[in-house]
Every structure is written in structure tokens, then in C-alpha cells.
Amino acid sequence: MAKFWPSLLTEFIKIRNSFARWLILLGGFMMPAFVAFVVFTKWKHIAGEAGDNPWGLFAEMSWKGMSFFYSVFFIVLLTCLYFNIEYKNNTWKHIFTLPIGKGQVYLNKVLSMIVFVVCYYMLFIPFWVAMGYLLGAIKPPLHFACHAPDFALLFRNCCHSLISSLSIIGIHIWLSIRFKNMIIPIAVAVFCSIVMVALFQGAATEIKYFPYAYHYLSIATPYFFHEYIWGPLPEHEWYSVGFFILFCSWGYWDFTRNFAGDR
Amino acid sequence: MGKWVIETDNLTFGYNKRTTVFDKINLRVETAAIYGFMGPNGAGKTTLIRLLLGLLPHHTGGIMLFGKPLKGHRLEILSKTGCLVEQPSLYENLTGRDNLSITCMIRGLQKDSIDRVLHMTGLRDAANKRVDAYSQGMKQRLGLAIALLPQPELLILDEPVNGLDPLGIIEIRELLIHLNKEYGTTIFLSSHLLSELEKLVTHTGILRKGELIFQGSAAELEAIQQQQSTVMINTDNNQGCLQLLKQDYPAVSLVADRLHVPYEDKETIGDLCQRMVLAGFRLYEVKTGDHDLENIFMKLTSN
Incomplete structure (x- = not known):
């Protein structure tokens, strides 16, 4: 336990000067910037549609954009880049010759990934609010400056999105450790996203068992979709937690028993 | 420990x-x-x-x-x-x-x-x-x-x-x-x-x-190195020297215009040289070959 915090901190040092760190920053910035650009170019139409308080529509546009593909691919890409640091630099063998248990190494990786995704949402909030006020300053008729954003909704959406992300984090940590080639986990994500679209188009209620759809299900409810609310979370978010535990346990077992780095 | x-x-x-x-x-x-x-x-x-x-x-x-x-x-x-x-x-x-x-x-x-x-x-x-x-x-x-x-x-x-x-x-x-x-x-x-x-x-x-x-140890390896090495001798009449030494040292051979004697110890080398000089031959060169780690490595690892 004495080495727990120092060894965890090394994971944050490792992403210095790497694209993984820039991706976290860009990930939080890109969607608010893109939605702000759309609002800016179609402001007359949006001002009419949004009514007096534009923050609700701005939030809906941003969250729907975030949840359909954006966050999924952000997490997939970040996981690939983060784990590729060890493969690219041939450092697995160095890690395994240090006096630190494999279980601890795996736990550090999982915790770091969760922290990175939390950072992504934490960066998204100020960027999103700043973009709203910037739009208000540039286009006063949108009335952004006259109202305040719904911070409670923003925080709630972030929490639900984060819980929905857990399943993909678990799956892609295992894939990124198992496959040195980054293309494989990305290809899996592309294929699963196509399946997700097909499930939506087919109005399949089984979509609640499909982790790649959880982000969207946390933000919007399709017309065909019904689920129970169990305690504080909807059904699919419990499944997301379940998938996370399942894949992390499987990954832990595989990593500590079979994984020997890049031989 | x-x-x-x-x-x-x-x-x-x-x-x-x-x-x-x-x-x-x-x-x-x-x-x-x-x-x-x-x-x-x-x-x-x-x-x-x-x-x-x-x-x-x-x-x-x-x-x-x-x-x-x-x-x-x-x-x-x-x-x-x-x-x-x-x-x-x-x-x-x-x-x-x-x-x-x-x-x-x-x-x-x-x-x-x-x-x-x-x-x-x-x-x-x-x-x-x-x-x-x-x-x-x-x-x-x-x-x-x-x-x-x-x-x-x-x-x-x-x-x-x-x-x-x-x-x-x-x-x-x-x-x-x-x-x-x-x-x-x-x-x-x-x-x-x-x-x-x-x-x-x-x-x-x-x-x-x-x-x-x-x-x-290094000393053990050195002993093997010496056992495996050869002494090369050049004189004014290598053929004559070969005839002289052949009786007592049957392993002596003439290779590429040099006498080759498998190394045993330094006393043997001294004895060989003394015999040749006393017999009237002039010695131009006496040197040991194949005495480094590289050659011993090559010998040990070659088929």
C-alpha cells in the first residue's frame, strides 16, 4: 500500500508529451466548439426554436452529439493510445522487472483510465459553459447571457455518461492490453458501432444489453425503448457497471496469469 | 546469503x-x-x-x-x-x-x-x-x-x-x-x-x-585457452627443424611455411627453442596463436 500512490502517479507522468494527454483536452473541447459553430451558423433558426432560454437546446444538441459516437470513440482511442505507450516504448518488460505486483500494475491502469475519462467530462463542463456565453456575447439575440445553464442537469448527465462509459472502458482495456496492434480494438469499436446503428434502426429492445449504445441510452430514450429504474440508476447503467466488473475481472485474471508483455 | x-x-x-x-x-x-x-x-x-x-x-x-x-x-x-x-x-x-x-x-x-x-x-x-x-x-x-x-x-x-x-x-x-x-x-x-x-x-x-x-572462473578458462592454443615458429630451415623435432614431439607440423606446435607449457617451448638453436638453426619468430577469448569461443561453439 505504501507504493500504491507513487506507482499510480507514474501513470500520469507517462502521458506527458503524448497525444493521449492532448486527446483528453481536445475531447472536452471539440464537441462544445462544434455545436457552438452549428448554433453560430444557424442562429436565427435556433433562436426561434429555443425560445427564451437557449441553454436547454444547446445542452440537448451537445449531449446527443457526445453520446452517439463521439464519447465511445474518444474512450476507445484514448485507451488505445494510453496502452500503446507501453508497447511502443517496449516498456512492459521494464515494468515486470520492477518490484511491483502485476495486479497492482493492472489496477493502476484501470484507475488511470477512469481518471482520464473523468477529466474529459470535467473539461467538457467549463468548455461547454464558456462556449454558451461566447455565443451569447457574439449573438445577443440568442439570449445566452440572460439565463444561466442548468448545472444540475449538466452534472447529472456527466455522471450518467461516465457510468455508461465504464462498460467500454472495461472491454477496451482488455483489448488494448491483449493486442499490440491498435487497429484491432478500433476495428472492434467500429464494428460494434455499426451493430448499434442496426439495433436502433431495427428498434431492437435488446439494445439495453449492448454496451456501445449505453451512452446514447443515458441521454435520450428511443421510442421503442423501455427499461426499469433500479435505485438511482436505469437498468442499462447497472449493466454497464456489470460489464465493467466482468471485463476488469477477466482482464485482471488474464493480465496477472498469462500476460508477459511484448515478447 | x-x-x-x-x-x-x-x-x-x-x-x-x-x-x-x-x-x-x-x-x-x-x-x-x-x-x-x-x-x-x-x-x-x-x-x-x-x-x-x-x-x-x-x-x-x-x-x-x-x-x-x-x-x-x-x-x-x-x-x-x-x-x-x-x-x-x-x-x-x-x-x-x-x-x-x-x-x-x-x-x-x-x-x-x-x-x-x-x-x-x-x-x-x-x-x-x-x-x-x-x-x-x-x-x-x-x-x-x-x-x-x-x-x-x-x-x-x-x-x-x-x-x-x-x-x-x-x-x-x-x-x-x-x-x-x-x-x-x-x-x-x-x-x-x-x-x-x-x-x-x-x-x-x-x-x-x-x-x-x-x-x-577466468583461471579455468585460461587453462583451456592455453590447452587449445598453438605455438608458431619460423626458422631459417623449417623443414630441417621439423625433422629434428618430430622424434620427440610427434604433434609438430608444418603449416603455411611455419612450424605449428600444440601448446603444453612454457618449459616445453623453451626446450624446443633450445634444441633448434643447439642444432644450428636460426630462429626468426616464436609466437602463440589462438590464445584469446574470441578464438576459444569460436572453438568451443563451432561444430
């Missing part, structure tokens, strides 16, 4: 069930020795080093380090061991100091260890440069610095002078000798630079096709 820092007991390993990289290796590395591990490419040197560090699972036979089995004491053993396996494992997006910090934090060492190893390896001026801007030699030095961070009792180095310039090779050699003499650090190293190993090691192991064909 016992006599042996590294001890393997009938160690057998193969990457799959059909192939065997090496079979029943009994390696013995004494405390405070500098053990040079040699073998042609593909002999299994790096594989053995990886096994000693617990990087490869599924072997048969025992591996003991510091008198304790690797299985079950891995972390304790690794805390006393520094290593450099093949190419140095470095985070190229980070500076040299950051790379050292990572190892330092995981090992729970004081930050001043970083400056100590930077000084030892001559990297102080480049410590804050990103590793992707380092030359191959600098990366090798940084890899060595990482291995030296915990002031290890055992250093396992796979090709430690790869990519270093002649001055760098001399510096690293002197550093290793210093660590061994001053701190009693046991050093187990493999290298293809046999001339370098010759200047450094106190013990040698030679691996060929997965078999440890020689293991012993």
Missing part, C-alpha cells in the same frame, strides 16, 4: 512443447562475481536472462536468486536486482529524468538517487532532454542508469555496451568494475564484444544451442 547469487537447477525451457530453447542448464553465479555470459546468436542468452527475471513463465527446473526460489519471492528478489534486457525500455515521450523518476517512485527510492545515477552514467547534462532526442549510446546509458537506481546487489545486463562509442565502452567497463570492487555488486552480463568481456569478467559461461558448454 549463500555462495551463489544465481543458481539454476536443471532449467529447461521451450516456447512450445515441441521445441526446447535449452535443456537442463545448471548455472552458478558466485557472490561478487562478474559473470560473462557468451553464446552465438540464437543460443538462448536473452531467453535465459528473461527467465532469471521472471519475464517468461512455464519452465521446468528451479531458479534461485539470493538463495530463494524466484517463484514466490519474485518481488523481494527484484527489489535487490537491477537489469537491462536487450534494448533499454524507455518512455521516449519523456525526459531522461522523468524516466528515472518513474522507476524511482515505483521502487520507493529517494529522489537524490536520480542525480547519483545521472552522474555515474555521465547523463547529467542531458537529463532534461526528451529521450526521443537521445542517441543510441545515450539511451543505453539511461537504461543502465535505471538499472543502477536501487543500488542493486545483483546487476543483470544484456548487451550493456551496445551502441556505445569506444570511450563510452571504457567508461561503462570502469563503472562496472568499480561497482563490483567497491560495493561487491554481482554482475551477470552477456555481450557479443568478447574482447570487452575478457577485460571485465571473473567468471564465464558459454552457451551453445541451449547447452552450457563451459562454466568456470
Whole structure:
């Protein structure tokens, strides 16, 4: 336990000067910037549609954009880049010759990934609010400056999105450790996203068992979709937690028993 | 701690069930020795080093380090061991100091260890440069610095002078000798630079096709070297000398206009020379050939 915090901190040092760190920053910035650009170019139409308080529509546009593909691919890409640091630099063998248990190494990786995704949402909030006020300053008729954003909704959406992300984090940590080639986990994500679209188009209620759809299900409810609310979370978010535990346990077992780095 | 820092007991390993990289290796590395591990490419040197560090699972036979089995004491053993396996494992997006910090934090060492190893390896001026801007030699030095961070009792180095310039090779050699003499650090190293190993090691192991064909001290190796070497003599009449010596030394031969006599001891050489001079022959040249580590290595590892 004495080495727990120092060894965890090394994971944050490792992403210095790497694209993984820039991706976290860009990930939080890109969607608010893109939605702000759309609002800016179609402001007359949006001002009419949004009514007096534009923050609700701005939030809906941003969250729907975030949840359909954006966050999924952000997490997939970040996981690939983060784990590729060890493969690219041939450092697995160095890690395994240090006096630190494999279980601890795996736990550090999982915790770091969760922290990175939390950072992504934490960066998204100020960027999103700043973009709203910037739009208000540039286009006063949108009335952004006259109202305040719904911070409670923003925080709630972030929490639900984060819980929905857990399943993909678990799956892609295992894939990124198992496959040195980054293309494989990305290809899996592309294929699963196509399946997700097909499930939506087919109005399949089984979509609640499909982790790649959880982000969207946390933000919007399709017309065909019904689920129970169990305690504080909807059904699919419990499944997301379940998938996370399942894949992390499987990954832990595989990593500590079979994984020997890049031989 | 016992006599042996590294001890393997009938160690057998193969990457799959059909192939065997090496079979029943009994390696013995004494405390405070500098053990040079040699073998042609593909002999299994790096594989053995990886096994000693617990990087490869599924072997048969025992591996003991510091008198304790690797299985079950891995972390304790690794805390006393520094290593450099093949190419140095470095985070190229980070500076040299950051790379050292990572190892330092995981090992729970004081930050001043970083400056100590930077000084030892001559990297102080480049410590804050990103590793992707380092030359191959600098990366090798940084890899060595990482291995030296915990002031290890055992250093396992796979090709430690790869990519270093002649001055760098001399510096690293002197550093290793210093660590061994001053701190009693046991050093187990493999290298293809046999001339370098010759200047450094106190013990040698030679691996060929997965078999440890020689293991012993430098004195034992020297004895074999002498047994295997040849004395070459050139006189004003080599044919006449051959006739003279053939009666008492049937192994004498004439090869490429030189007399070749298998080396036995220095007294025999003196006796040979005296006989030739007393018989009226003039000696132009007497020299021993095939007397270095490279030639003994070639002889031992050739088919």
C-alpha cells in the first residue's frame, strides 16, 4: 500500500508529451466548439426554436452529439493510445522487472483510465459553459447571457455518461492490453458501432444489453425503448457497471496469469 | 546469503512443447562475481536472462536468486536486482529524468538517487532532454542508469555496451568494475564484444544451442585457452627443424611455411627453442596463436 500512490502517479507522468494527454483536452473541447459553430451558423433558426432560454437546446444538441459516437470513440482511442505507450516504448518488460505486483500494475491502469475519462467530462463542463456565453456575447439575440445553464442537469448527465462509459472502458482495456496492434480494438469499436446503428434502426429492445449504445441510452430514450429504474440508476447503467466488473475481472485474471508483455 | 547469487537447477525451457530453447542448464553465479555470459546468436542468452527475471513463465527446473526460489519471492528478489534486457525500455515521450523518476517512485527510492545515477552514467547534462532526442549510446546509458537506481546487489545486463562509442565502452567497463570492487555488486552480463568481456569478467559461461558448454572462473578458462592454443615458429630451415623435432614431439607440423606446435607449457617451448638453436638453426619468430577469448569461443561453439 505504501507504493500504491507513487506507482499510480507514474501513470500520469507517462502521458506527458503524448497525444493521449492532448486527446483528453481536445475531447472536452471539440464537441462544445462544434455545436457552438452549428448554433453560430444557424442562429436565427435556433433562436426561434429555443425560445427564451437557449441553454436547454444547446445542452440537448451537445449531449446527443457526445453520446452517439463521439464519447465511445474518444474512450476507445484514448485507451488505445494510453496502452500503446507501453508497447511502443517496449516498456512492459521494464515494468515486470520492477518490484511491483502485476495486479497492482493492472489496477493502476484501470484507475488511470477512469481518471482520464473523468477529466474529459470535467473539461467538457467549463468548455461547454464558456462556449454558451461566447455565443451569447457574439449573438445577443440568442439570449445566452440572460439565463444561466442548468448545472444540475449538466452534472447529472456527466455522471450518467461516465457510468455508461465504464462498460467500454472495461472491454477496451482488455483489448488494448491483449493486442499490440491498435487497429484491432478500433476495428472492434467500429464494428460494434455499426451493430448499434442496426439495433436502433431495427428498434431492437435488446439494445439495453449492448454496451456501445449505453451512452446514447443515458441521454435520450428511443421510442421503442423501455427499461426499469433500479435505485438511482436505469437498468442499462447497472449493466454497464456489470460489464465493467466482468471485463476488469477477466482482464485482471488474464493480465496477472498469462500476460508477459511484448515478447 | 549463500555462495551463489544465481543458481539454476536443471532449467529447461521451450516456447512450445515441441521445441526446447535449452535443456537442463545448471548455472552458478558466485557472490561478487562478474559473470560473462557468451553464446552465438540464437543460443538462448536473452531467453535465459528473461527467465532469471521472471519475464517468461512455464519452465521446468528451479531458479534461485539470493538463495530463494524466484517463484514466490519474485518481488523481494527484484527489489535487490537491477537489469537491462536487450534494448533499454524507455518512455521516449519523456525526459531522461522523468524516466528515472518513474522507476524511482515505483521502487520507493529517494529522489537524490536520480542525480547519483545521472552522474555515474555521465547523463547529467542531458537529463532534461526528451529521450526521443537521445542517441543510441545515450539511451543505453539511461537504461543502465535505471538499472543502477536501487543500488542493486545483483546487476543483470544484456548487451550493456551496445551502441556505445569506444570511450563510452571504457567508461561503462570502469563503472562496472568499480561497482563490483567497491560495493561487491554481482554482475551477470552477456555481450557479443568478447574482447570487452575478457577485460571485465571473473567468471564465464558459454552457451551453445541451449547447452552450457563451459562454466568456470577466468583461471579455468585460461587453462583451456592455453590447452587449445598453438605455438608458431619460423626458422631459417623449417623443414630441417621439423625433422629434428618430430622424434620427440610427434604433434609438430608444418603449416603455411611455419612450424605449428600444440601448446603444453612454457618449459616445453623453451626446450624446443633450445634444441633448434643447439642444432644450428636460426630462429626468426616464436609466437602463440589462438590464445584469446574470441578464438576459444569460436572453438568451443563451432561444430
